Amino acid sequence: MTEWTILGAGALGCVIAGQLHQKGERVGFMLSERHRGHFHPNLDLITLSGRHQLIQSQPRFPEHARKVECLMVFTKAYHVLGALKELQHLPKSTPIILFNNGMGLTEQVKELMPDNPLLVGVCSHGAMKEQDWLVRHTGKGETWLGALNEAGKEWTHLLKPLAASLGHCEWSDDIALHQRHKLAVNAVINPLTAYNNISNGQLVEPRFHDVLEQLTDEVYQVIARLNGSDAESKDAFRRRLQQVIEETAINYSSMQQDLANGRKTEIDYITGFILKHADGIPVPVSQQLYDEIKRREA
Structure with a gap:
């Protein structure tokens, strides 16, 4: 080639x-x-x-x-x-x-x-x-x-x-397993940074502590069920999420950039995937972020 x-x-x-x-x-x-x-x-x-x-x-x-x-x-x-x-x-x-x-x-x-x-x-x-x-x-x-x-x-x-x-x-x-691992991180960082119009690193500020914890828990539960026996522990997911936030602290997520510049976001393929596969798992923060970002897009 x-x-x-x-x-x-x-x-x-x-x-x-x-x-x-x-x-x-x-x-x-x-x-x-x-x-x-x-x-x-x-x-x-x-x-x-x-x-x-x-x-x-x-x-x-x-x-x-x-x-x-x-x-x-x-x-x-x-x-x-x-x-x-x-x-x-x-x-x-x-x-x-x-x-x-x-x-x-x-x-x-x-x-x-x-x-x-x-x-x-x-x-x-x-x-x-x-x-x-x-x-x-x-x-x-x-x-x-x-x-x-x-x-x-x-x-x-x-x-x-x-x-x-x-x-x-x-x-x-099992490439879908790796896709879900990446999506889990994106389903926390992208909608939160887009909704609040902040960089990735700002998610560690105390004002976001509670919503970050709740969203992390929602996303983890959905992805863990999809991954079954290959699911990572919640602590491992939190560590991986924290590492990404730290390593990309100066970055603005693609969803934040899209929303801030009046472009369509990929919310349907990220948070939308979580909502579609929640199947009885309560995901109120994910739903609220999805609804608000879709409203702003419109």
Whole structure:
């Protein structure tokens, strides 16, 4: 394979593109129509050490889909299906890796792209978009890949170049477990920071102690039941949540940024997933946050 194609030039997509490029991998960005005719600048990546590195990438548009060798999808969850539908000429042999936030899309993607090798990626690298084509890598993390269909299982060889570029990449036969682990953290941090218009680090302030505790308990109960015997302890989840809050203290969550800038959020795929699977577990804080964020969106 000679080029990775990134669909979704947000913070994480740009950081992953930068990491791949730094290891000599070629990267292209699949761009939307609003970018057509615009000057496509180099990506300016601020590394963990604070250095600026210019990352060269190739602009791609839907008519170039027939040349895509591996598609990595980082776009907003609610844009995934529409964006994939535009790639009418994508070869059926091209693997598609879904890195989007939240859960609830996989069955629809399998129905839309039944012949393509389909995979899910779960990545915990910290990333922050400071402006268009300027992103900051704010923290190292783990990356996990897993197959969504039988064809996806044939692409485990992608692990080697991804691990070399990202520092860690492993295969999971239960990728949904890793998705739920990530979603649990997002279902606490994202709606709380969006509702209160604060950075992640501000969640440790005393004024948020009670609501943080209650929301953490709600989310944990729902995810633990879904994970069954693989569920982590509540203390382990609290420690993991606290670690993410500390490591991303200066970051503003994607949901906070979307709401603050008048954009649609991914609340349906994060908190909405918790509400859908609560099934009798009381989740009043999650419900209140969901209702208020949906109201503000409207």
